[in-house]
Amino acid sequence: EASAEVIDGKAVAKQIRDEITDEVSRMKEAIGVIPGLAVILVGDRKDSATYVRNKKKACESVGINSFEVHLPEDTTEQEVLTHISVFNDNPSVHGILVQLPLPSHMNEQNVLNAIKIEKDVDGFHPLNIGRLAMRGREPLFVPCTPKGCIELLHRYGVSLKGKRAVVIGRSNIVGMPAALLLQREDATVSVVHSRTNNPEEITRQADLIISAVGQPNMVRGSWIKPGAVIIDVGINPVDDINSPRGYRLVGDVCYEEACKVASAITPVPGGVGPMTIAMLLQNTLISAERIYNFH
Amino acid sequence: EASAEVIDGKAVAKQIRDEITDEVSRMKEAIGVIPGLAVILVGDRKDSATYVRNKKKACESVGINSFEVHLPEDTTEQEVLTHISVFNDNPSVHGILVQLPLPSHMNEQNVLNAIKIEKDVDGFHPLNIGRLAMRGREPLFVPCTPKGCIELLHRYGVSLKGKRAVVIGRSNIVGMPAALLLQREDATVSVVHSRTNNPEEITRQADLIISAVGQPNMVRGSWIKPGAVIIDVGINPVDDINSPRGYRLVGDVCYEEACKVASAITPVPGGVGPMTIAMLLQNTLISAERIYNFH
Numbered sequence: 120e121a122s123a124e125v126i127d128g129k130a131v132a133k134q135i136r137d138e139i140t141d142e143v144s145r146m147k148e149a150i151g152v153i154p155g156l157a158v159i160l161v162g163d164r165k166d167s168a169t170y171v172r173n174k175k176k177a178c179e180s181v182g183i184n185s186f187e188v189h190l191p192e193d194t195t196e197q198e199v200l201t202h203i204s205v206f207n208d209n210p211s212v213h214g215i216l217v218q219l220p221l222p223s224h225m226n227e228q229n230v231l232n233a234i235k236i237e238k239d240v241d242g243f244h245p246l247n248i249g250r251l252a253m254r255g256r257e258p259l260f261v262p263c264t265p266k267g268c269i270e271l272l273h274r275y276g277v278s279l280k281g282k283r284a285v286v287i288g289r290s291n292i293v294g295m296p297a298a299l300l301l302q303r304e305d306a307t308v309s310v311v312h313s314r315t316n317n318p319e320e321i322t323r324q325a326d327l328i329i330s331a332v333g334q335p336n337m338v339r340g341s342w343i344k345p346g347a348v349i350i351d352v353g354i355n356p357v358d359d360i361n362s363p364r365g366y367r368l369v370g371d372v373c374y375e376e377a378c379k380v381a382s383a384i385t386p387v388p389g390g391v392g393p394m395t396i397a398m399l400l401q402n403t404l405i406s407a408e409r410i411y412n413f414h
Numbered sequence: 415e416a417s418a419e420v421i422d423g424k425a426v427a428k429q430i431r432d433e434i435t436d437e438v439s440r441m442k443e444a445i446g447v448i449p450g451l452a453v454i455l456v457g458d459r460k461d462s463a464t465y466v467r468n469k470k471k472a473c474e475s476v477g478i479n480s481f482e483v484h485l486p487e488d489t490t491e492q493e494v495l496t497h498i499s500v501f502n503d504n505p506s507v508h509g510i511l512v513q514l515p516l517p518s519h520m521n522e523q524n525v526l527n528a529i530k531i532e533k534d535v536d537g538f539h540p541l542n543i544g545r546l547a548m549r550g551r552e553p554l555f556v557p558c559t560p561k562g563c564i565e566l567l568h569r570y571g572v573s574l575k576g577k578r579a580v581v582i583g584r585s586n587i588v589g590m591p592a593a594l595l596l597q598r599e600d601a602t603v604s605v606v607h608s609r610t611n612n613p614e615e616i617t618r619q620a621d622l623i624i625s626a627v628g629q630p631n632m633v634r635g636s637w638i639k640p641g642a643v644i645i646d647v648g649i650n651p652v653d654d655i656n657s658p659r660g661y662r663l664v665g666d667v668c669y670e671e672a673c674k675v676a677s678a679i680t681p682v683p684g685g686v687g688p689m690t691i692a693m694l695l696q697n698t699l700i701s702a703e704r705i706y707n708f709h
């Protein structure tokens with residue numbers, strides 16, 4: 120029985136981090152500048168704390184300076200804005216990231232818009248998204264998760280031009296920018312979402328599927344065109360009594376079934392996840408290089 | 415033989431202009447403000463001159479003030495920027511439009527970016543396009559031609575939610591924003607462009623087709639799903655010895671063939687064309703109302 124090639128995001132991310140490590144030290148030696156990433160965390164969500172810790176560790180591992188501000192849940196929006204403004208002005212900080220979600224008493228839009236666009240390494244600013252959507256314009260930063268998806272495809276030599284691609288999900292942080300990126304690569308893109316009447320039928324026409332939904336095992340084998348390439352962004356906990364934590368993580372795509380139909384697929388975990396952080400490091404490096412005009 | 419309903423853009427545009435006329439006079443009476451549109455034309459292109467003249471006439475017909483600056487072909491970019499800056503500061507001007515294309519010695523991006531976003535009635539600023547792409551964000555202005563397409567569909571009672579839509583063309587001014595607008599209406603959108611391998615096959619799956627390509631009669635009857643609704647944005651001159659001008663205008667869609675398959679279709683001329691100017695007037699009115707907080 121045919122079995123899909125496993126797209127090893129962990130290995131590719133490792134390789135990219137090695138490349139970043141070299142580039143960071145080259146920059147330091149040449150002009151004495153060390154890229155810096157500032158992360159602002161508000162509140163006590165465990166998952167958010169884990170993400171922030173992982174980002175910090177990743178920075179350290181490649182030689183990027185990390186700055187962290189951890190604020191209590193009842194911080195005011197104004198206090199967060201003040202911290203952003205200080206990082207905006209700090210020349211040692213080249214990227215600023217506010218860990219989402221924010222506590223509900225804050226206006227996420229206001230907070231994100233306060234980040235200087237030159238330091239918006241998440242790439243979520245509407246001005247940046249607008250440039251991503253427009254032909255002939257260049258975004259300052261490409262959002263990390265969709266950038267990681269495209270990078271995986273490039274490193275595995277998957278050609279996109281003229282290919283039918285289906286993106287399942289249209290969130291501001293994954294699905295929508297992923298569709299814009301694929302279109303920039305000259306794929307023919309269809310976007311499937313929760314209001315789509317026949318997601319299975321459309322998905323089955325695709326040479327490439329990027330799924331960012333958050334529904335465990337939603338994409339079954341029957342949804343997949345034989346030979347399609349699958350990038351599974353979903354990270355979904357499902358109960359598992361055999362796991363020490365009582366649950367395990369699965370993607371949006373039913374991996375066992377997909378393996379028999381697809382030509383290549385990202386696993387969960389170990390696929391897109393590690394790429395997201397690698398792209399964050401890359402965006403921080405790009406930012407520092409741009410600010411110092413170092414190439 | 416079945417024959418598609420003709421979507422009468424001329425009649426709908428007339429109706430919208432009447433609504434705008436009423437609203438403009440209501441505003442004038444209530445707060446003494448008259449909306450104003452400034453148009454900057456550079457060079458001697460005949461078609462551009464015609465467009466500008468039509469916009470001016472349309473303004474007059476609904477009671478909107480129009481301001482026009484006509485500059486010679488060899489004007490410097492700096493001079494154009496100065497005119498924009500004066501209009502940006504002029505409180506009687508609520509919309510500013512630079513007629514494209516600009517002479518080749520100018521940087522279109524610089525010029526368009528100089529327009530104050532609150533007066534960018536064309537809606538072409540990347541910040542505006544970004545907001546259009548993002549869920550939970552609202553653009554200040556929706557670009558006129560795609561807005562006109564959606565308005566036609568609304569006025570003809572065509573439901574979009576969950577429908578398969580294909581947009582042919584992905585330009586910054588028509589195709590791309592049209593696709594974003596359809597997605598905001600919960601259609602399932604595919605974008606076809608010049609690199610698409612099998613445009614006919616994909617187009618035939620659509621309940622709704624918006625074509626903005628610039629190729630006369632490219633979309634044949636065989637491309638159309640029976641009962642589909644067609645919005646033909648293309649305006650293409652083709653030789654016609656029977657016409658006094660030696661040519662006539664046709665759309666991207668082969669009208670005779672499409673009429674037999676589609677359930678409804680916009681003619682060319684008389685479809686989307688008149689809607690574009692009506693939407694420009696509407697955007698100018700909206701801008702003045704927003705600036706004076708008048709509702």
Ligand SMILES: NC(=O)C1=CN([C@@H]2O[C@H](COP(=O)(O)OP(=O)(O)OC[C@H]3O[C@@H](n4cnc5c(N)ncnc54)[C@H](OP(=O)(O)O)[C@@H]3O)[C@@H](O)[C@H]2O)C=CC1
Nearest residue numbers: 288289290293312313314331332333352353354391392395
């Ligand atoms: N690997 C990584 O680094 C990252 C992984 N993720 C994971 O990716 C997944 C998606 O995240 P995110 O984009 O933030 O999620 P959101 O909840 O913001 O968006 C989910 C999208 O999926 C669509 N959707 C929901 N149900 C269905 C359905 N039944 N059929 C088709 N579409 C559906 C929604 O449609 P509609 O718009 O109509 O509501 C929405 O557009 C999650 O599992 C998340 O954990 C996210 C970020 C990074």
Ligand SMILES: NC(=O)C1=CN([C@@H]2O[C@H](COP(=O)(O)OP(=O)(O)OC[C@H]3O[C@@H](n4cnc5c(N)ncnc54)[C@H](OP(=O)(O)O)[C@@H]3O)[C@@H](O)[C@H]2O)C=CC1
Nearest residue numbers: 559583584585588607608626627628647648649686687690
């Ligand atoms: N009614 C109105 O008021 C208006 C009408 N128009 C008309 O609409 C048409 C399009 O205008 P505009 O968007 O400015 O044009 P552009 O030339 O900027 O864009 C044309 C688009 O069509 C795509 N395309 C070209 N050839 C093909 C093909 N064979 N198959 C599929 N796609 C193709 C191009 O693809 P790619 O991106 O790969 O190059 C591009 O995205 C023109 O006829 C224009 O006159 C325009 C504005 C207003």
